[in-house]
Each structure stands twice: as C-alpha cells, then as structure tokens.
Amino acid sequence: MTQPGEPFEIDASLAAGISRAADLVLRAGSVVALTGAGLSVESGIPPFRGPGGLWTKYGEPPLDGYQRFLSDPRAAWQERLSPRQSWATALHETLGRARPNAGHAALARLERLGCCDALITQNVDDLHRQAGTQRLLEIHGNHRLLRCIGCTRRFAAGELAVDPEDLPPRCPGCGGIVKDDTVHFGEPIPPDVLRGCFEAVENADCMLVVGTSATVFPAAEFPYEVLRRGGSVIEVNPHESELTPLSTLSLRGPGGAVLERLVAEVAAGRERAA
Numbered sequence: 001m002t003q004p005g006e007p008f009e010i011d012a013s014l015a016a017g018i019s020r021a022a023d024l025v026l027r028a029g030s031v032v033a034l035t036g037a038g039l040s041v042e043s044g045i046p047p048f049r050g051p052g053g054l055w056t057k058y059g060e061p062p063l064d065g066y067q068r069f070l071s072d073p074r075a076a077w078q079e080r081l082s083p084r085q086s087w088a089t090a091l092h093e094t095l096g097r098a099r100p101n102a103g104h105a106a107l108a109r110l111e112r113l114g115c116c117d118a119l120i121t122q123n124v125d126d127l128h129r130q131a132g133t134q135r136l137l138e139i140h141g142n143h144r145l146l147r148c149i150g151c152t153r154r155f156a157a158g159e160l161a162v163d164p165e166d167l168p169p170r171c172p173g174c175g176g177i178v179k180d181d182t183v184h185f186g187e188p189i190p191p192d193v194l195r196g197c198f199e200a201v202e203n204a205d206c207m208l209v210v211g212t213s214a215t216v217f218p219a220a221e222f223p224y225e226v227l228r229r230g231g232s233v234i235e236v237n238p239h240e241s242e243l244t245p246l247s248t249l250s251l252r253g254p255g256g257a258v259l260e261r262l263v264a265e266v267a268a269g270r271e272r273a274a
C-alpha cells in the first residue's frame, strides 16, 4: 500500500482503466464529481476515525452538537472563542496547515475544461476552493466560513464582526443566529447546498466518485441516482469500497496520481475534438 506522498506507479491495467474513464467523461452530457476524506489524506489530513484519526486523538464531537448549539448559542460561541484547546480548535489548526494536492488541482482543471458541472464534497477542509473549483457544493460546510442558520448566507473570516461581549453574532441580512458553517451532528444539510446537489445529480450522466465509499446520506443517494438513469459511475479509490460492485469502472489508486492522468487524457481528447 502506497503511503500519502509516495510516488505511485500507474501500471498497464490501471492506465487502460483511466483511458476508458476519460472516454466516459468525454462522451458524457454532464459530469458531476463527488469527493470525500480519502482525497484529503494525500494533503496530510488524517481521517476522523482509526489510528491517528482526528476523533481518536481529540475525542468525538457530541452527537447532539446541533441541539446543544441551538439550546444555548451564546455558550457555544463562548466555547468556540475560548483559548482552551478544544476539539474544534485542534481540528481548525490541522485543516489550516493543509494544502491542495494534485487531485484537487486536477478536478479544478476538469471544470475549466468544461467537463465538470459540479463538485460535491463531504470535506470541510476548503482545499477544493483553494485549488480553484468554482461550482462547489460543500455538504458538510467549510471550516473557514460562518453561516446564518436563518437565511444560509455565508461569511468569510473577517467579513462579520464577532463581538465577544455580544454573542451569538447576528446576520446583518435577516437577524438570524450565525454559527460556524461546518455541519454538526444532528444538523440538517444546509438546504441551499442540498438543493444544488439534487439539481446537479439529476442532470448528470457520469459521476466521478473520489476517496469516499459514499455510504452516508445524502452522498449515498447520488451514485445510485446516476446509475438508475443509465449513467456511469467511475470510482477512484486506493481501496475497494461498498461502491465498487456498483461502479461502472473502478480505478484503484490514490486520487492525486489517478486524477492527474485522467484529466490530462480528457484535455488531450478535448484538443483532438476541437
């Protein structure tokens, strides 16, 4: 098993799979990508569970996190702003150090080529934004943003003044309570993002699933929906997953190396067609 950062050799059989995948992408009417934690492992972000996992190290966030926030937003904000090393602070620092990898860059390039209509991610790490993807649907939010729970408006760092004497901060648009954008346990997926996902998936006839087994709602629905309407699902994952038996094509390798090659082939195909 190749460790993150180690060079990965694409053998002949994987290369053949990548060429078939490039063909599926080029022939598709609408491609949507779906990414998960596996892609960010190559950027040095540990998974949540397992040895070395963020939750293993810092403790799991409360299962009723959203209810706790709603019942006392002021206390939740005080905790967030306290210098005490909390779970959220540690996570924020780990994510803050990470940089996009070749896989994030390849997906941004795929969009620029006109071959990725939307990118749905389960990651909160901001790396797709940093790599330049524009049509991004972050179903679990973004750790750098704040969000109004009333109207879903997002605020970048510094865009909204947070006064420790007057918590929680309020949305200047609708007066709603502002929380961090990261979706807590028990919190519904922000409705604007969920709507965007279903619209993108309804129009897609090819889905590229990278670094996730897509077993958690709502992501679990998306590959099935594409397959049900006769589309194709391309899995990119170093490991076999629950999605493997259903996939049209499984590319067994790390997201960085595989996507870089795949997108280069798509670019070459676009040039030939032009």
Ligand SMILES: [Zn+2]
Binding pocket: 148, 149, 150, 151, 152, 153, 171, 172, 173, 174, 175, 176
């Ligand atoms: Zn608002």
